[in-house]
Amino acid sequence: MTPSNTENTYFNRELSWLQFNGRVLQEAEDISTPLIERLRFIGIFSNNLDEFFKVRYATIKRIADAGKGGRSFLGGKSAAELLEMITQTVIKHQKTSLRILDDIRKELRKENIFIIDETEVTESQKPFIMDYFVSKVSPALVTIMIGELEKFPSLKDSAAYLAVKMVMSKDDTIFNTKNNYALIEIPKNVERFVVLNPEGDKQFLIILDDLIRYCLHYIFNIFKYDSISAHMIKITRDAELDIESDLSKSFIDKISKSVKNRSTGDPVRFVYDKKIDKETLQFLMQKMGIDATDSIIPGGRYHNRRDYMGFPSLGRKDLQYEKIAPLPIPGLNLQGSLLDKISSKDYLLYAPYQSFSYVVKFLREAALDPTVTTIKITIYRLAEVSHIASSLINAAKNGKEVTVQIELQARFDEQANIYYAEQMQSEGVKLIFGVTGLKVHCKACVVERQEKDKVRRYAFISTGNFNESTARIYTDYTLFTANQKIVKELNKVFDFFEVNYKVKKYNHLIVSPHYTRNAIYSLIETEILNNIKGKKSGIRLKLNSLSDYKMIDRLYAASRAGVKVQLIIRGICCLIPGVKGMSENIEVISIVDKFLEHPRLYIFENDGNQKMYISSADFMGRNLDNRVEISCPIYDDEIKQEINDTFNICWSDNVKARMINDKQDNAYRKNDNIKVRSQFATYEYYKNKLEA
Known part of the structure; x- marks a missing residue:
């Protein structure tokens, strides 16, 4: 099919994804969405965009940098054309998101919730802010004087920085230039939203960036300057994992090193506060080597708006979605044996409407049941605190043969998976790290139980990850079954993980x-x-x-x-x-x-x-x-x-x-x-x- 036909026959993948993120932004704009949830949708929108630039934009930029057109791969558009279209769409969305954010803050004020900046701090709030800065923030700050550095420091991927400009006074004897610059990295280990003491019915917060701005004089009081200002910048880097081929290193070590190297990947997006003065912006872009194929996005005062996903509840249940209690599955009691029930009938779990506890209970029961001999499971994304992993370790301690196919290259969850992989491995769980050239994305578990004189298998198969955290917010089906036709074929998939030069045949799966x-x-x-x-x-x-x-x-x-x-x-x-x-x-x-x-x-x-x-x-x-x-x-x-x-x-x-x-x-x-x-x-x- 020719490129022109391609363009009329299919939507472009990247532009379609941006339309999806536009739907997320619509949720932030929708006045029927509870107010604090609207802020959280701003966070989701921003987080999605960060990942998009790290992966998809970076891929297209690689094609453009290689001098390839990429039209057939990119749905009829050249890589260079598509990069420009993406940038223009993102600028439009960012503009909309800033307007929505401003509207939400106005609505919050009507609810007696005030997000103040450094110019609005009152005398009564000053002692708390200064004490908070000295005890919590200052020890975590990294401040770099960049004005006279020969080599510009490498900025971390997706970290937010305050670019500080000092206009030196005539009494300054330290610097050779009238203007001097510094970078302050916004610490990730300090809450982004600092809740101040309430005053009557009014609740106050200050964003960490503004708290730091309020304390600029405290940070730079050894210098003599006439004025000081700070504007936020952020760089997004290419997140593609480049895995080395050193045969002497374990796969875990290779992935771990590759994840660490992400912090030095090529920059693909530079976002800056549109109110920054031109002189400072030019200085930064020149020092960072930002070029025309990078996406340069004028933004608002605050970056890393993904942090709005964790906006504090402030005790205001009326401004959030009503929490639903996950329901039980009819006929399947968490108090009894799940395996016995599943032996006679299939059951379907639809999370989060129904309780994900059934998945954990299945594994906990298998870990304790003396007639269970074997557990095999695929893992793609684990929760930060994983009952799934602890159940598998428990099973191994009870003498079960536990095999875990764990995908170490699950994008942006590599670090958590590496942590649990090392923990499980040390406890005797057998780990399989996928199939060469293929990601293992399926979600399945098979348990073998010795029943009288034969082995009977039980299983669950899911559309989503075995992750307690995401199971509260992702809708997914999980089928519990002892249908031997299905579970026998699931076992073949696990055999394929270990002997993958043999392609199995399936009649059901x-x-x-x-x-x-x-x-x-x-x-x-x-x-x-x-x-x-x-x-x-x-x-x-x-x-x-x-x-x-x-x-x-x-x-x-x-x-x-x-x-x-x-x-x-x-x-x-x-x-x-x-x-x-x-x-x-x-x-x-x-x-x-x-x-x-x-x-x-x-x-x-x-x-x-x-x-x-x-x-x-x-x-x-x-x-x-x-x-x-x-x-x-x-x-x-x-x-x-x-x-x-x-x-x-x-x-x-x-x-x-x-x-x-x-x-x-x-x-x-x-x-x-x-x-x-x-x-x-x-x-x-x-x-x-x-x-x-």
Whole structure:
């Protein structure tokens, strides 16, 4: 397909991702979102953007720096064109985010919550601030006098700095220049939002940056200057891991070193306070070697706004989402044996509507049960304090054979995974570090139990990580099963991790990288043929991302054949729906709300005998061809109905659903139907099931 056709046939992946982040920003702007949660969405928006620049922007910059066009890879746009489009979109979003932030602060004042700056500190607040600075902040500060340094210091990736300018007085005898400069690194080990003493009904906070600004004279009181000012800057660096090939080092050591080297990666984005004076800005850019292919973003007074994700609650429950109590799974009691229950029936967990404790309980029971001999599990992202890891260590101490396939290259979670890998290894857990050239992204666990004269297997397979922290905010399906057809094939996947030159065959699971692409092609083709024959057809998918052009072409073919396709895509969607003669039978919505929509779900109508899979795989090239992924069939009719019900609830959303269309305008889906906010309605659905 020619580049011009490519541009008219697919949305660009990077620009589509920016549209997704625009939907996150919409949540910060939505006045129906609780006020403190709106601030937290600003934090999520900013954190997303940081990761985007570290990975995706950095990749495109590498293509541009290599002098390659990259049009076929980048959806019809050259790398240089795309870098400029990204920068302009980000500048627009940043401008919007600053306006939203200003609006939120005004609304906070109406609620008697005041975020003050250094010019608003009162005499009564001064003693607390100075004491806090001397005891907590000053010991953590790194201050570098850069005015006369021959070599400019290397700035840390994503750290925020105050660029300080001193205009020296005529009495100064230390410096040779009229203007002198320093950098203050904002410490990460001090709370970004400092809560001051309340005054009556009024609550006060000062951002750490402004507290430091207030104390500039204390920091630089050995110098004689006429004026002093401080403006924030931040650099984002290329986060690609360059893993050395030294055979004498362990894989853990190589990954650990590579993660540390991220701090010195090439700069890809420079953000600065747009009120900084030109002289200071030029001085900094010249010293840092910022060039035209870097993204240079004029920003606001504060950077690292991802810290707003941790904005303090201030005891104001009325300004936050109401916390929901995760529900139990009907018929599955946490007080009894899960394995005994699962032996006779499959159960489905849908977190966070239902309790993630079932996953931990499954592993804790397996660790203690004297008839359990073996536990095998894949780990992609662990919580900072992981009950999963402690359960596996407990099992090993009880003499179980515990095998953990741990992905050390889980982006931005490498350090936590390395920590737990070393801990588990020291306690006798057998670790497998993936398959050469492939990330292991599937989420599965198999337990073997000696029952009388035979071994029986039990398993859980999930669409999301085994992580207690994210399970509170990510929606994900987990299937508990003792269906021996499924668990036997799961065991084959673990065999593949250890002997990966042998490609296994599967009759039930769909496994990447060998089978997923062709299996999905075949399922789509069946729907096309069924529709042509006048049989029931239809495709319903729920994904995080849809970017694989070949897969999109198959969905276009289904649309042209008259198959109705319903897609719920949270993030990247390179498919253009609703285009006559190409995709007129495809509808796409995206839901961004209180929880992060994370499950991957495939439903094929199959002439009334539905084929349904929960999966760890999005429809991206990496998931289909370059990762180990598992798509697990749903055979239990009750669970099938439950999944259909929850998909239908999502599809009915007309409060938080956005239409993905050729305009790329993130328009909310509006209709005259009864208002359905799918995440709230899903919780009610499970409450009703429990009562029934």
